[in-house]
Amino acid sequence: MLRVIIESPLSAVTRAAIEFNKDYARRAMKDSLSRGEAPYASHLLFDQPGILDELSKGDRELGMRAGQAWYVCADKVVVYEDYGVTAGMRAGIDIATKYNIRVEFRRIDDVDND
DSSP: OOEEEEEOOOOOSSHHHHHHHHHHHHHHHHHHHHTTOEEEOHHHHHBBTTTBOTTSHHHHHHHHHHHHTTGGGOSEEEEEOTTOOOHHHHHHHHHHHHTTOEEEEEOOTTSOOO
């Protein structure tokens, strides 16, 4: 199995919007697994009660740094772009490029893109 880092939106102004983005990230993980990959999405792991709070700037930055530390172990980075590419996702793409890790862009078929 290829080790895949999932890039998808997380940051938002409200907790409800963050939860919407986390639902999308879970669908991205499922899509990746269905392709025979071993996905990792640090934003799903770290933004939990008792760990980090995405609404806190300091926690967000810490979570991003911790997630990006895993890039050197990845076979590729997959960017799920149904809802656009955010600044945080762009930072992940830049790290992947720095380490010569393949970057692939995807969409999930069942997402409404209107």
